[in-house]
Amino acid sequence: MNPKLEVVGIRKVFATRRRTTEALGGVSFNVEAGEFVCVLGPSGCGKSTLLNVIAGLERPTQGEVRMDGAPVLAPGRDRVVIFQEAALFPWLTVRSNVQFGLRLLSLSARERERRVEEYLELVGMRGFERVYIHEISGGMKQRVALARALALNPQVLLMDEPFAALDAQSRDTLHAELQSIWAQTGTTILFVTHNVREALVLGTRVLLMSARPGRIKHEYPVRIPRPRHIEDYALVDAAQEVLADLREEVLRAEEEVGYDRLAR
Amino acid sequence: MTGWRARLLFFLALLLGWQALYSLHVWPPYLFPSSWSVATSLGLGFADGSFPLAILVSLRRILIGYAISLVVGVPLGLLIGRVRLLQETLGTVILGLQALPSICWLPLAILWFGLSEKAILFVVVMGAVLSICLSAVDGVRNTPPLFLRAARTMGAEGWPLYWRVILPAALPAIITGMKLGWSFAWRSLMAGELLYVSLGLGQLLTLGRELNDMGRVMAVMLVIVMLGLTVDRLLFAPAERRVRERWGLNLGS
Numbered sequence: 001m002n003p004k005l006e007v008v009g010i011r012k013v014f015a016t017r018r019r020t021t022e023a024l025g026g027v028s029f030n031v032e033a034g035e036f037v038c039v040l041g042p043s044g045c046g047k048s049t050l051l052n053v054i055a056g057l058e059r060p061t062q063g064e065v066r067m068d069g070a071p072v073l074a075p076g077r078d079r080v081v082i083f084q085e086a087a088l089f090p091w092l093t094v095r096s097n098v099q100f101g102l103r104l105l106s107l108s109a110r111e112r113e114r115r116v117e118e119y120l121e122l123v124g125m126r127g128f129e130r131v132y133i134h135e136i137s138g139g140m141k142q143r144v145a146l147a148r149a150l151a152l153n154p155q156v157l158l159m160d161e162p163f164a165a166l167d168a169q170s171r172d173t174l175h176a177e178l179q180s181i182w183a184q185t186g187t188t189i190l191f192v193t194h195n196v197r198e199a200l201v202l203g204t205r206v207l208l209m210s211a212r213p214g215r216i217k218h219e220y221p222v223r224i225p226r227p228r229h230i231e232d233y234a235l236v237d238a239a240q241e242v243l244a245d246l247r248e249e250v251l252r253a254e255e256e257v258g259y260d261r262l263a264r
Numbered sequence: 265m266t267g268w269r270a271r272l273l274f275f276l277a278l279l280l281g282w283q284a285l286y287s288l289h290v291w292p293p294y295l296f297p298s299s300w301s302v303a304t305s306l307g308l309g310f311a312d313g314s315f316p317l318a319i320l321v322s323l324r325r326i327l328i329g330y331a332i333s334l335v336v337g338v339p340l341g342l343l344i345g346r347v348r349l350l351q352e353t354l355g356t357v358i359l360g361l362q363a364l365p366s367i368c369w370l371p372l373a374i375l376w377f378g379l380s381e382k383a384i385l386f387v388v389v390m391g392a393v394l395s396i397c398l399s400a401v402d403g404v405r406n407t408p409p410l411f412l413r414a415a416r417t418m419g420a421e422g423w424p425l426y427w428r429v430i431l432p433a434a435l436p437a438i439i440t441g442m443k444l445g446w447s448f449a450w451r452s453l454m455a456g457e458l459l460y461v462s463l464g465l466g467q468l469l470t471l472g473r474e475l476n477d478m479g480r481v482m483a484v485m486l487v488i489v490m491l492g493l494t495v496d497r498l499l500f501a502p503a504e505r506r507v508r509e510r511w512g513l514n515l516g517s
Contacts, residue, residue: 083410091432103428
């Protein structure tokens with residue numbers, strides 16, 4: 001049987017008239033159904049580019065992404081993305097935002113309403129149905145974005161540093177809730193972050209990416225029992241090892257930026 | 265002391281200053297009338313029915329001209345904003361034509377349509393349609409890319425993407441364009457009516473000048489200001505405010 005998601009030798013080169021930049025230098029990995037995989041890397045290593053390629057929002061220069069064995073050619077609701085900024089539509093209420101993707105499916109109004117209620121309940125946002133987006137906090141926005149994505153029953157949920165812009169408390173709460181939502185729904189999740197502890201709190205497996213051009217450098221299975229918290233001793237311990245590995249890449253990334261400046 | 269009280273006092277002072285200046289007789293009354301004679305002209309104009317008639321004629325023209333501008337301008341802008349080829353061709357032409365004050369279309373309009381209602385409507389439309397169209401283009405082009413990407417990963421492409429994301433995202437810009445278009449239409453109409461005699465408020469102005477009736481000229485000017493302000497305050501300002509609030513655009517102000 002095929003893995004849920006196969007990423008095969010993805011290279012991505014951005015070419016402008018001045019220069020060419022290799023963002024991804026051949027990334028390969030698989031994600032099995034029901035896994036929660038975190039991709040960890042220094043900023044500028046091409047994590048977001050990788051996610052965009054998997055989402056079908058960008059074409060790779062080389063390589064292929066396969067969902068259940070079928071190549072990915074365009075965006076689709078089997079791979080919904082949650083972005084760092086919640087990307088909710090300000091002209092719609094919370095309810096209408098969650099309905100957005102559902103309206104494009106041929107569902108009965110009743111089924112649509114049922115799913116909206118179910119997923120708003122799941123993310124703890126019942127009672128906010130009629131509220132507009134600018135009236136809720138950043139953490140609440142990400143919950144609504146989560147409900148909007150999950151309501152479509154995606155095969156894989158792609159998350160691009162969704163909690164990076166939140167305050168520490170909201171982030172803690174959302175870490176706990178995302179773990180329990182994952183346990184309840186069994187959705188396959190691919191989560192991109194630059195934060196070591198976040199990766200270890202959430203993931204069943206952590207893939208460490210190298211500095212540009214991005215490749216998978218190491219893979220860390222995470223066997224700490226759930227529910228995990230960002231301050232758990234076992235987790236802080238495990239983080240040391242990964243952190244040393246990551247720091248090397250951060251330094252490499254910074255060196256490269258330094259050379260870039262000199263070259264200019 | 266703020267708000268309406270400050271405003272009321274300011275206008276009272278303005279009126280008093282006017283009257284004081286008039287009493288000094290620096291200029292003869294036929295050049296600088298008293299506020300009283302303007303008020304009398306205003307009353308007379310409404311009493312003899314000439315002002316209401318002119319207002320109705322002008323309003324009818326602007327409503328027709330503005331409606332045509334909306335029906336043509338908004339869809340055209342939505343189209344141009346989305347189709348690269350149209351933007352590089354038609355878009356450039358429209359941008360260029362906007363540099364032409366709309367009243368410059370009058371000679372052409374008169375040759376095409378003769379001294380008719382159509383000629384003046386043409387001038388009004390040319391005054392309003394370009395800015396309405398360009399605002400719609402801007403609205404479409406400035407749709408945040410994040411919204412498009414989010415919608416596409418949820419399976420929205422083609423028409424649903426346009427209808428459910430691009431159009432609502434462009435709405436604040438479209439409304440701003442409608443407001444701008446209205447004020448351009450109003451200016452164009454007055455300029456047209458001034459130059460080309462056929463009822464309307466503009467003609468009342470010309471008539472006042474020909475009769476050397478400065479009180480009447482100023483009274484008509486007041487009516488024009490009031491009409492423009494009323495529409496802006498009653499129609500466009502609330503619509504704009506509502507959309508901006510809903511979109512969360514003017515928080516903190």
